[in-house]
Amino acid sequence: MSAEPLGSALAAGERPAPPSALSATLAFAWRGMLKIKHVPEQLLDVTITPVLFVLMFTYMFGGAIAGSTREYLQFLLPGILVMSVLFTTVYSGVSLNTDVTKGVVDRFRSLPIARPAPLVGAVLGDSVRYLVGATVILVLGVAMGYRPEAGAPGVVAAVALVLVFAFGLSWLFTTLGMLLRSPNAVMNAGFMSIFPLTFLSNVFVRPETLPGWLEAFVGVNPISHLVTAVRGLMGGTPDAGEIGIVLAAAAGLAAVFAPLTTWLYRRKT
Amino acid sequence: MRDSPLAIEAQGLVKSFGDVRAVDGVDLAVAGGSVYGVLGPNGAGKTTTIRMLATLIRPDSGSARVLGHDVVEEADAVRRLVSLTGQLASVDEDLTGRENLVLLGRLLGYSRAQAKARAGDLLEAFGLADAAGRLVKTYSGGMRRRLDIAASIVVTPELMFLDEPTTGLDPRSRNQVWRIIRALVAQGTTVLLTTQYLDEADQLADRIAVIDHGQVIAEGTSAQLKASVGSAALHVRLHDPARRGEAEGLLAQALNAPVYPDSDPATICVRTSDTGRAVGAFAELSRAGIEVADFSLGQPSLDEVFLALTGRTAEERAEEEGEEVAA
Numbered sequence: 001m002s003a004e005p006l007g008s009a010l011a012a013g014e015r016p017a018p019p020s021a022l023s024a025t026l027a028f029a030w031r032g033m034l035k036i037k038h039v040p041e042q043l044l045d046v047t048i049t050p051v052l053f054v055l056m057f058t059y060m061f062g063g064a065i066a067g068s069t070r071e072y073l074q075f076l077l078p079g080i081l082v083m084s085v086l087f088t089t090v091y092s093g094v095s096l097n098t099d100v101t102k103g104v105v106d107r108f109r110s111l112p113i114a115r116p117a118p119l120v121g122a123v124l125g126d127s128v129r130y131l132v133g134a135t136v137i138l139v140l141g142v143a144m145g146y147r148p149e150a151g152a153p154g155v156v157a158a159v160a161l162v163l164v165f166a167f168g169l170s171w172l173f174t175t176l177g178m179l180l181r182s183p184n185a186v187m188n189a190g191f192m193s194i195f196p197l198t199f200l201s202n203v204f205v206r207p208e209t210l211p212g213w214l215e216a217f218v219g220v221n222p223i224s225h226l227v228t229a230v231r232g233l234m235g236g237t238p239d240a241g242e243i244g245i246v247l248a249a250a251a252g253l254a255a256v257f258a259p260l261t262t263w264l265y266r267r268k269t
Numbered sequence: 270m271r272d273s274p275l276a277i278e279a280q281g282l283v284k285s286f287g288d289v290r291a292v293d294g295v296d297l298a299v300a301g302g303s304v305y306g307v308l309g310p311n312g313a314g315k316t317t318t319i320r321m322l323a324t325l326i327r328p329d330s331g332s333a334r335v336l337g338h339d340v341v342e343e344a345d346a347v348r349r350l351v352s353l354t355g356q357l358a359s360v361d362e363d364l365t366g367r368e369n370l371v372l373l374g375r376l377l378g379y380s381r382a383q384a385k386a387r388a389g390d391l392l393e394a395f396g397l398a399d400a401a402g403r404l405v406k407t408y409s410g411g412m413r414r415r416l417d418i419a420a421s422i423v424v425t426p427e428l429m430f431l432d433e434p435t436t437g438l439d440p441r442s443r444n445q446v447w448r449i450i451r452a453l454v455a456q457g458t459t460v461l462l463t464t465q466y467l468d469e470a471d472q473l474a475d476r477i478a479v480i481d482h483g484q485v486i487a488e489g490t491s492a493q494l495k496a497s498v499g500s501a502a503l504h505v506r507l508h509d510p511a512r513r514g515e516a517e518g519l520l521a522q523a524l525n526a527p528v529y530p531d532s533d534p535a536t537i538c539v540r541t542s543d544t545g546r547a548v549g550a551f552a553e554l555s556r557a558g559i560e561v562a563d564f565s566l567g568q569p570s571l572d573e574v575f576l577a578l579t580g581r582t583a584e585e586r587a588e589e590e591g592e593e594v595a596a
Contacts, residue, residue, distance in 0.1 A: 006449065009394035010456045015424050016378035018349065027375040035363050038404060103357025107420065110323050111376050112349040 021114035025121040032125015035095070036132075043129060046091060047136050050084035054140055057204060065205060070145055077141040078158065078230040079203030082223065084133045085162045086169060086198060090190030092126045093173030096261075097186045100178065100268060109266070116262045123170050130166045134159050150236035158233040161246060165226050168250030171257035178264035202227050222249040276301040276428050276459040277322060281331035284317050291317040293483035294331070299461060299476075304454055306474030307463040308575075314483035315463035316356055316432055322461070323353040323430045336427055352421040356432040359417060362406040366397050366416050369405060373423045384423075391419040395449070411442025418449055429453060431462040435469060447473060467575060479578060487578050495568040497577075501542035502567070508560040510535040516559050523550035535562070542566070 019027070036043060054076065062072030096119070099105045108118045138155065148155050173190050180186045200214070201223040207215045218224050222245070229242035277299035284292040292314040299305040307315050320326045322333055324344040332339065338346040353359070360369050367388050374384025392401045395415045405413060414434065421429060431450070435443040450473055454460055464470050470477045471491050479487040479494070487494055503524070507516055517537055521528045526541040541547065547566055554561060 006394045006452050009390045010422060010425060010452055015349075016383070019376060019378045024376055027372055030375075031361070031364065031368075031372055034368055038363050038365075099361075102362065103355050103359045104361050105359075106320075106325060106353060106355040106357070107359035107373075108376070109325055110348055110351070110353045111373075112345055113376055 018112045021117055024113040024117035025124065028118050028121020029124040030121075032095075032122050033128050035125075036129055042091060042095075043088075043132055046088045047084060047133050049087060050080050050133070050137055051140060053083070054080050054137065054144070058144065061204075073141065073144055073146050075231075076204065077137070077146045078234050079201075079227045080141075081134055081137045081158070082162055082227050082230055083198045083203055084137045085130045085166045086194055086223065087191075088126070088130050088133045089166050089170040090173050090187065090194055091129065092123055092170035093175075093177030093186045093190055094183045095126075096122060096174050096177035097180060098183045101182065105265075105268070109268075115266060116258070119174060119258070119261055119265060123167060123174065126170060127163055127167065130163055131159070134162060148234040148236075150234055150238075154234045154236060154238075157238070158230045161229060161233065161243060162226065165222075165246055165250045168253035171254050171261055174261040175257045175264065178261055178268065197221060197223055222246070225249070274301060275299060275334075276303075277305070277333065277335050277461060279318075279322065279331065279333035282318065282321055282328045282333060283330045284314075284321060284326065284328055290483050292321070292328075295480070295483070295485055297333075297478060297485070299459065301459050302454070302457055303475040304450070304460045304462065304473050306470035306477040307461065307480055308465070308467065308470045308474075308477050309463075309480035310465055313480045315465075315480060317483075318480070319353070319430050319432050319461065319463055323351060324348055325353070350426060351428045351430060352424075352426040353430040354417050354421045354432065354434060356436065360405050360413065360420055363404065365402050365404055366392060366408070366412075367401040369416060369420060370423060373420050377424045379423075387423055391423065395419045396445075409442075411438050411445065414438060414442065414446060415449070418446065422453065425453075425456065426458060428459045428461070431460060433463055433465065435464070435466065443469075479575065481579050487574070492568070494574045497574070501540075503539045503541055503547055504536060504565045505539070505554075505561055506533065506536045506563040508535075508562045512559050513537060515557065516554060519553045519557060519559075520550050523553045 054073075057076055058069050058073045062069035062076075066072035066075060099108075105118075138159075148158075150157075173186070176189055177186050180189060201218055201221045203223070207218045207224070210218060225242050225245045226249075229239060229246050232239040232242060275298055277297055279295060279297040282292055282295040282297075283290065295314070295318055297305075297307075297318075307318065309315050317326070321328045322335055322340060324340050324347050327341055332341075334340070335347045336350045338350075340347055361372070364372070370388035370391055371381075371384045374387050375381065379387060388401075389398075392398045395418070397412060397416060397419070400408065400412060405416065408416065418431075418434070421431075434450070435446050438446065447469075450460060450462070460473075462469075462473065474491065476488070476490055477494060478485045487497065489497070503520075505516070505520065507513060513535065517528045520537060520539055524539055524541050524543065524546050526539050526543075529538045529540070544566060551561065551564075
């Protein structure tokens with residue numbers, strides 16, 4: 001550290017104009033992707049559970065539930081795809097909380113950038129994570145014998161719909177990320193809510209086999225609608241009504257929790 | 270651009286967290302181009318004050334203008350001109366040093382190429398070029414702090430807030446940080462730094478505010494603060510503590526000044542700043558065959574200032590805080 005470059009580095013340059021909201025958001029998305037590159041084990045944590053579920057449910061319960069493992073896999077895989085991505089959304093809250101507890105947020109908050117940029121950018125960057133989660137399950141499913149009737153276009157459409165819903169849902173977890181004290185607390189609270197919600201849906205069984213009160217709950221659970229819509233898209237029988245409900249639920253979640261997260265982020269002391 | 274020559278003007282800043290008044294009516298006036306030190310023990314309200322000035326938290330009452338802009342009403346204008354290096358290293362541990370700086374360059378409005386070039390220059394200047402591609406979590410405390418400061422000057426700010434920039438650093442890293450701060454000031458940046466090290470405020474700051482329990486209890490230049498405690502002192506440590514009584518008599522006579530015993534049984538303290546007489550006094554000691562192990566003549570330390578102002582040493586104050594937290 002010699003005096004010469006220190007002086008010239010300090011003297012350097014004109015102050016550039018502050019970035020647009022879009023380029024600030026993209027810079028934060030880039031940051032999110034770098035983190036996936038540098039800390040890939042985070043990804044492993046959340047993909048391993050759905051992978052185990054595919055294997056366990058297909059080979060242990062498949063025969064009992066649907067008569068054959070092959071037939072059950074056709075039913076189960078779209079649901080597990082949803083589950084895998086939704087589990088990953090909890091991580092959006094965990095990583096936001098990590099930022100807040102580590103102090104890097106102070107730096108971001110003292111920059112002259114569009115207020116929601118750090119949050120929107122982070123969630124956008126997380127979409128890459130969601131995509132990886134989806135890909136792992138699809139590759140595993142196809143290897144085990146799953147065949148989507150609608151082919152590649154149906155799969156792409158289904159994954160896109162799951163990502164849109166995940167984008168909405170992740171705002172719920174970023175809100176939790178701002179409210180709770182530690183990344184672990186966010187992780188626990190996140191899974192305590194997402195785990196039962198995913199189970200109490202039509203991911204694993206047909207709701208008609210459930211007791212009436214439970215069937216009623218499963219019927220209104222937005223995750224059930226997402227799973228039905230994804231099954232439709234991948235199975236070649238897209239259901240516009242279900243897709244509409246999913247999009248509305250995603251928009252509703254984002255409309256409530258994105259401003260709430262942004263507000264909490266700005267108020268954080 | 271500014272309608273006031275003062276870089277920071279704060280009046281009656283108050284911030285409470287629950288029942289605790291962390292900052293209880295702080296006034297500050299910081300001249301542009303200077304280094305201003307906010308000195309106080311842990312829990313005195315330094316960080317809360319700096320966070321209000323850097324627009325990170327809103328004051329409960331009182332007002333502050335930074336570079337002529339109100340920190341609440343014109344927070345964005347303030348953010349465009351200042352940068353903050355927080356007490357927690359505000360860099361991203363899961364990114365490399367280079368990625369951290371490129372990210373900030375992008376967020377400050379540089380193009381991708383400009384941001385990369387700027388990151389390269391800064392890494393070079395801060396002695397981090399070799400570690401540029403390593404994740405920050407593998408950095409030492411000193412490297413992390415340098416990266417943190419580099420991140421704060423990707424665009425040279427007009428005013429820089431440094432919250433305890435050298436806490437926890439080894440002496441070599443601390444000297445490096447001091448050099449960086451001096452270089453920044455030489456470029457015309459105003460620096461407000463908080464510290465719990467009296468020595469650091471003494472070394473760097475043009476003016477110092479001493480803060481305790483959320484209030485400014487003294488303000489002035491380092492020399493003024495010391496003068497408020499009393500005159501300078503000559504400290505003499507003897508080889509043989511047994512001869513202290515004899516030496517005290519000789520020194521009192523030669524310097525014509527009162528002599529105080531020190532907590533160290535071999536040390537004598539004389540209130541004087543008369544260097545000419547001091548030389549004569551040493552000759553007297555030598556003639557009497559009393560060997561001097563060590564001596565110093567100078568202003569009272571800021572430690573003594575703090576003791577005089579609060580009735581406690583900084584360490585005692587910190588311990589007290591620790592007990593409160595533990596309780």
